[in-house]
Amino acid sequence: MVKRIVSRSILCAALLGTFGWTAAIHAGDNTPAAQETASLEVKIDNFSFMPQDTAVAAGTTVTWINRDDVPHTVVSTSGKFKSKALDTDDKFSFTFTEPGTYEYFCSVHPKMTAKIIVK
Amino acid sequence: MGNFIKDNFNKDGVDRRGFLKCMAWAGTGTLCVLQAGVLKSFALSDIGSITKQDKAAMKGALSFVQISDSHIGFDKAANPDVTATLREAIAKINALPQAPEFILHTGDLSHLSKASEFDTLEQTLKTIRTDKIFYVPGEHDVLNDNGQQYRERFGKDSKGDGWYSFDQKGVHFIGLVNVMNLKAGGLGTLGHDQLEWLEDDVKHLKPSTPIVVFAHIPLWAAYPEWGWGTEDSEQALAYLKRFGSVSVLNGHIHQVMQKVEGNVTFHTAMSTAFPQPQPGAAPSPGPLKVPAEKLRSLLGLTNVDFRRGKHTLAIVDSTLDGASSTSNYRIAQPESEESLYGG
Numbered sequence: 001m002v003k004r005i006v007s008r009s010i011l012c013a014a015l016l017g018t019f020g021w022t023a024a025i026h027a028g029d030n031t032p033a034a035q036e037t038a039s040l041e042v043k044i045d046n047f048s049f050m051p052q053d054t055a056v057a058a059g060t061t062v063t064w065i066n067r068d069d070v071p072h073t074v075v076s077t078s079g080k081f082k083s084k085a086l087d088t089d090d091k092f093s094f095t096f097t098e099p100g101t102y103e104y105f106c107s108v109h110p111k112m113t114a115k116i117i118v119k
Numbered sequence: 120m121g122n123f124i125k126d127n128f129n130k131d132g133v134d135r136r137g138f139l140k141c142m143a144w145a146g147t148g149t150l151c152v153l154q155a156g157v158l159k160s161f162a163l164s165d166i167g168s169i170t171k172q173d174k175a176a177m178k179g180a181l182s183f184v185q186i187s188d189s190h191i192g193f194d195k196a197a198n199p200d201v202t203a204t205l206r207e208a209i210a211k212i213n214a215l216p217q218a219p220e221f222i223l224h225t226g227d228l229s230h231l232s233k234a235s236e237f238d239t240l241e242q243t244l245k246t247i248r249t250d251k252i253f254y255v256p257g258e259h260d261v262l263n264d265n266g267q268q269y270r271e272r273f274g275k276d277s278k279g280d281g282w283y284s285f286d287q288k289g290v291h292f293i294g295l296v297n298v299m300n301l302k303a304g305g306l307g308t309l310g311h312d313q314l315e316w317l318e319d320d321v322k323h324l325k326p327s328t329p330i331v332v333f334a335h336i337p338l339w340a341a342y343p344e345w346g347w348g349t350e351d352s353e354q355a356l357a358y359l360k361r362f363g364s365v366s367v368l369n370g371h372i373h374q375v376m377q378k379v380e381g382n383v384t385f386h387t388a389m390s391t392a393f394p395q396p397q398p399g400a401a402p403s404p405g406p407l408k409v410p411a412e413k414l415r416s417l418l419g420l421t422n423v424d425f426r427r428g429k430h431t432l433a434i435v436d437s438t439l440d441g442a443s444s445t446s447n448y449r450i451a452q453p454e455s456e457e458s459l460y461g462g
Contacts, residue, residue, distance in 0.1 A: 047403035
């Protein structure tokens with residue numbers, strides 16, 4: 001395992017030298033890559049948030065849209081943001097200015113959990 | 120065990136195979152009788168002879184109807200007219216030979232907690248031929264205001280988030296709320312305050328008092344993967360363990376499911392609005408669109424009949440298209456507490 005990480009690091013360093021910043025989006029990395037855009041849409045469909053866990057740059061506005069036939073909510077577990085009940089096709093937006101990991105869930109169907117990672 | 124069956128019934132005693140057969144046919148017309156955890160199955164044709172044996176016992180009968188998940192305000196493809204199907208359910212109630220003493224509505228009265236939806240529900244339910252309607256909230260009734268509007272309209276005499284109890288013909292009814300303050304990743308929740316109230320509420324009751332608990336989300340692990348269960352229901356059931364007969368009536372999952380555990384009978388009712396998929400049969404729960412001609416075979420109501428003299432509890436699920444299935448349970452009602460615990 002240690003060997004693998006070392007070899008990946010070498011590969012990464014080599015790529016970095018060749019392709020510059022694009023190598024930062026490393027295929028072997030488990031953390032999602034930061035988005036270039038300043039807005040992101042999260043779909044609520046089939047009782048799940050999609051994408052479920054995603055990373056965005058600070059300053060990004062995330063907009064949730066409910067595509068289900070039942071109401072859902074978008075509620076931060078730490079109380080940072082909270083939507084009203086969203087009926088079908090209703091939207092809710094929040095702009096993330098501070099880096100950090102923001103876990104949230106649907107307070108109507110609490111099995112629905114997800115997170116936004118702000119870089 | 121053999122003696123137990125011989126002493127109480129003349130017909131076929133049930134081994135494990137019989138038990139499974141009984142469970143398998145519970146939805147299609149076999150009568151299941153439960154006494155102290157032992158199930159017996161009868162053909163439906165036998166029911167008549169059982170009830171005829173003691174007509175006097177019928178005097179002590181208590182009959183009520185459970186309706187659930189009317190979702191007034193829902194207008195999507197799975198059922199564009201949920202008020203019409205609720206009216207059909209009411210027509211079935213009003214056509215019963217004997218008017219039910221009361222109605223239990225086990226939540227999701229509305230789809231979006233809107234005042235106009237509660238108005239329509241209230242107006243529509245006024246046409247039921249019964250003395251009283253008791254409610255518990257579903258998660259759709261407490262959106263945006265933590266259930267304040269619901270409680271003002273449907274839970275005036277309730278405690279806390281809307282829980283309460285009442286007695287009718289010797290049966291103790293308990294309405295619980297498990298749709299508030301839900302935690303991320305969790306299931307339905309009763310919460311500390313309500314559990315404390317429940318413990319106190321049943322403390323002075325005799326173990327022979329039949330108990331009926333009703334709440335929106337199942338108080339058993341119907342399908343936790345879809346949130347169909349309640350985090351702290353075991354604590355609630357622990358307070359009810361000493362009672363000879365506990366019936367738990369829920370909604371939320373829009374289909375009939377039943378389970379027997381010791382002296383506790385768990386039962387969920389159909390919706391009057393739209394069906395949901397069977398557990399795991401779809402990527403997620405939610406309104407299930409079926410061919411229009413099939414819809415009324417998946418919507419319905421539940422009729423519950425206590426016959427105290429005969430110590431039986433009959434649960435009859437009727438669909439809007441006229442089909443019905445009956446499950447009968449024998450209530451363990453000992454002469455004395457000694458026979459309950461010593462037998």
